[in-house]
Amino acid sequence: MGAPGGQSRPVMKRRPPFPALLPLVLALIWPAAAGAQEESRYAKCLELAESASAFAFNEARLWREEAQDDWRADHCGGLALLLLDRPAEAAPWLAEARIGAGQAGEAPELRGALAALEGQAWSLAGEEEKALEAQDQAIFFDPTKSEYHVDRAFTRSAEEDYWGALDDLNRAHELAPGEAEILALRASLYRRLEVPELALENAEEALLLSPGLPEGLLERALAAGALGDLESAEADLQALLRTAPDSPAAAEARRFLKQLN
Numbered sequence: 001m002g003a004p005g006g007q008s009r010p011v012m013k014r015r016p017p018f019p020a021l022l023p024l025v026l027a028l029i030w031p032a033a034a035g036a037q038e039e040s041r042y043a044k045c046l047e048l049a050e051s052a053s054a055f056a057f058n059e060a061r062l063w064r065e066e067a068q069d070d071w072r073a074d075h076c077g078g079l080a081l082l083l084l085d086r087p088a089e090a091a092p093w094l095a096e097a098r099i100g101a102g103q104a105g106e107a108p109e110l111r112g113a114l115a116a117l118e119g120q121a122w123s124l125a126g127e128e129e130k131a132l133e134a135q136d137q138a139i140f141f142d143p144t145k146s147e148y149h150v151d152r153a154f155t156r157s158a159e160e161d162y163w164g165a166l167d168d169l170n171r172a173h174e175l176a177p178g179e180a181e182i183l184a185l186r187a188s189l190y191r192r193l194e195v196p197e198l199a200l201e202n203a204e205e206a207l208l209l210s211p212g213l214p215e216g217l218l219e220r221a222l223a224a225g226a227l228g229d230l231e232s233a234e235a236d237l238q239a240l241l242r243t244a245p246d247s248p249a250a251a252e253a254r255r256f257l258k259q260l261n
Contacts, residue, residue: 045076049083056080060093071100075114078121087124094118098137112142116151123155131155146176153185162193180210187219191226199223214240214249222256234260 041063049056060077067073078093098114119134135152142148153168169186176182183206190199203220206213221236237253237260244250 039072042072042076045072046079049076049080053080053083057084069100071097071104071106071114074100075117079117082117082121082124087121088127091118091121091125091127091130094121095134098134108141112138112140112145112148115141116145116148119151119155123151123158128155128159132159144175146172146179146182149175150182150185153189157189157192162189165189166193178209180206180213180216183209184213184215184219187216187223191219191223196223196226200227212239212243214244214247217243218249218252221253225256225260230260 045056045059045063048059057077057080060073060080063070063073064077074093075097078090078097081087081090081093094114095118098111098118101111101114115134115138119131119138122128122131122134132152132155135148135155138145138148139152149168149172153165153172156162156165156168166186166189169182169189172182173179173186183202187199187202187206190196190202199219200223203216203223206216207220210216217236217240221233221240224230224236225233234257237257240247240253241250241257
């Protein structure tokens with residue numbers, strides 16, 4: 001079979017990282033929580049969303065009925081729906097939360113976190129245009145968050161705007177130069193753009209930062225294969241299967257090994 005690393009593989013498959021936003025939001029509202037009943041209710045609802053999402057959603061619905069203009073109820077309900085794997089339902093709740101937080105004059109960092117969460121929901125629901133609108137808002141409110149640029153890169157890639165996605169990953173790398181995953185993602189994009197030399201360079205940099213990174217091994221293998229170095233490609237694919245056999249990257253590795261053999 002031909003060398004691995006061609007155009008058949010979808011680029012930048014997204015793993016949903018939205019739970020990572022929860023500590024940020026809690027940190028932003030926690031100082032007020034100690035002295036305000038509604039803020040305390042908000043904090044408890046967000047914490048419940050992680051541990052018992054269905055109960056949190058019911059609490060948010062009740063809260064929404066009591067106070068229809070409270071963006072905090074919308075946020076808790078949207079987060080709970082997202083964690084229940086119901087992104088198409090979650091996204092409108094989170095959109096209302098973002099709008100309501102703006103009307104309430106909340107801090108830009110909080111509004112950015114809400115917009116980022118909304119963008120992830122729209123993206124998971126397959127609504128890429130709406131996802132981009134929300135992600136633009138997240139970056140507007142907090143342009144220093146590398147993960148917001150990574151989120152938009154995934155959405156732009158899904159829209160086949162690979163150069164726009166590359167711009168976002170370049171900015172994310174500037175903001176977080178020690179993040180190996182960003183370099184592995186950039187390797188994937190360079191491969192898609194048929195620049196295997198730069199794909200290989202980025203994959204190798206990722207592995208220097210995080211030896212054994214499954215995505216790094218996969219991308220280095222595919223870049224090497226595209227450059228005709230099938231021996232190195234197979235070695236990296238086999239190493240990936242030994243060290244991370246249950247990872248999403250391993251599933252890709254098995255597929256490309258079949259092409260080699």
